[in-house]
Amino acid sequence: MQERAGQLDRDAAFPDQEIERLRHLGALTMPLPVQGRERNDALADGLASLLILVGQGNLSVGRVLEAHINTMHLVARYGTEAQQRDTEAAARDGCLFGLWVTDPPAGGLRMQRAGDRIRLHGGKQFCSSAGHAGGALVTAADEAAGTRMLVLRLGIGETVSPLPAPLQGMRASTTGAVDFTGCDVPAGAILGELGDYLREPDFSAGAWRGSAVALGGLIALLDVAVAQLRESGRLDSPHGQARIGQAMIARETSRLWVRAAARAAEDLAADTAQRVATVGLGRIAVETACLDAMRLVQRSLGLSAFRQGTAVERICRDLSTYLRQPAPDEVLTGSASWFTANPEATVTA
Ligand SMILES: Cc1cc2nc3c(=O)[nH]c(=O)nc-3n(C[C@H](O)[C@H](O)[C@H](O)COP(=O)(O)OP(=O)(O)OC[C@H]3O[C@@H](n4cnc5c(N)ncnc54)[C@H](O)[C@@H]3O)c2cc1C
Known part of the structure; x- marks a missing residue:
């Protein structure tokens, strides 16, 4: 993946080969902690x-x-047995789902029931895998202005366009x-009940997965930075060593947080608010660590960290x-509020 990442970035090209390889390895259908009934740290750690x-x-x-x-x-979490079976089978056949x-x-997605069909109006923005996903979970406002989830198979007449400013x-x-304006889908596409998408802990606690991906980026960044410093003969400078040391602390702190957040989020028996608050602190901790590490790496490498076409850049x-990611201030203060109201609670992995 690292070898192809530069070219895909230059071309803004979808990573078809990478996704196909992940499908082949079973990553699109891997067992998820939510499918169990109790805490399963091994599944959370594996994911x-x-x-x-x-x-x-x-x-x-x-x-x-x-x-x-x-x-x-x-x-x-919310699907009927039939929906779970269908989605799993589609993913096994190579269907990648967007969210x-x-x-x-203006013009957000709305839905209108007509018997056993649903008519869609409006659309979504910031859609990853747009034009490449075979399916998507979307949220749509229904007539009562509540929000519902729909699981769609794509290629139903939707129109994909680039963001006005990429x-x-x-x-x-x-x-x-x-x-999706004008698209017509079966009522069976509805997932769960009104308001389920915003239901905690799943709405907020899932953010740990984004933090895990970000940590991967941080690990790669430090690897490349150290290699580049070594190559330029600057690795042994005490100033450089101090910065790399700080960046390593950021990386390892993130690793601890991701593990704690994953285990808390996926502990189905734990208190809902505690799961959300733990993931919230973890998300902001990883965000801060990544921002700190980027500053340290850029300071160490200097202008070469800004050369287009390089891995660091x-x-x-x-x-x-x-x-x-959405609402970072609210996530931090919400988590702080929960932990201050529950002073005996600690974050452990
Ligand atoms: C690479 C990438 C891929 C994405 N892919 C998808 C996707 O596939 N599907 C999808 O649905 N979305 C996707 N998104 C969008 C994502 O879900 C969020 O909408 C987006 O990341 C929000 O970022 P933001 O900084 O604009 O958040 P905001 O929440 O707007 O935060 C920006 C700032 O505003 C502050 N703020 C937030 N709310 C308020 C308020 N009410 N009053 C005052 N201040 C406020 C925040 O604290 C923060 O300081 C993607 C985003 C990225 C970066």
Whole structure:
């Protein structure tokens, strides 16, 4: 993945080969902790390892896989047996699922029931894998202005277009806009009940998977930076060593947080609010660690960290973009609020 990442970034090309390889390895249908009935640290750790490794290979592939796994998680959590069977079979046959829940400022996705059919109007923005996913979980406002989830097989007349202003990084995730106006889908596409998408802990706690992918990017960044410093004969400078040491602390702190957040998020028996608060602190810890490490690496390498076409420049651009996840201030203060109200609670992995 690392070998092809530069070319895919340059061409803003979807990582077809990488996804096919992941499918071949069983990553699109791997057992998920949510499918069990009790805490299963081994499954949570295994999923974390996969996401970290893929993020290390190519952050865009990590994002695409993370969205697919998020969809599989939600189908396992809220789907009927038939929906679970169908989605699993589709994924086994190579159907990659997107998770498209972000509405544009105007013209967000709406649905209208007509007997056993649903008519769609409007669309979604920031859709990773747009034009390449074979299916997607979307949220749509129904007539009562509640939000419902739908699991769609694509190629139903939707229109894919690039974002009016493309993202600077994560170009290979082909994040675009999708308009579903005029599409007609069976009522069986509805997943779960009104409001399930926003139901905790799944709504917030799933963020740990994005943190795992970001950690992969951080690991790759440090590997490349150390190699580059060694090559230029600057690795032994005490200033450089101090910066690399700090960046390594950031990396290893993130590793501990990802493990703790994964285990807490996927502990089905644990308190809902504690799971959300733990993942929230973990998400901000990893975000901060990545931002710190990028600053340290750029300071160490100097201007060469900004040369287009180099791995360091691409990983920093991808990571900076990918770290922009929703409502970071609310996540931090919400988590702080829970832990201050529950002073005996600790974060452990
Ligand atoms: C690479 C990439 C791929 C993506 N792929 C998908 C995808 O496939 N599907 C999808 O649905 N989405 C996708 N997204 C979009 C993602 O789900 C979020 O919508 C997006 O990342 C939000 O980032 P933001 O920085 O704009 O968040 P915001 O929440 O807008 O945060 C920006 C700032 O505003 C502050 N803020 C937030 N809310 C308020 C408020 N009410 N009042 C005051 N301040 C506020 C925040 O604290 C923060 O400081 C993707 C994003 C990225 C980066």
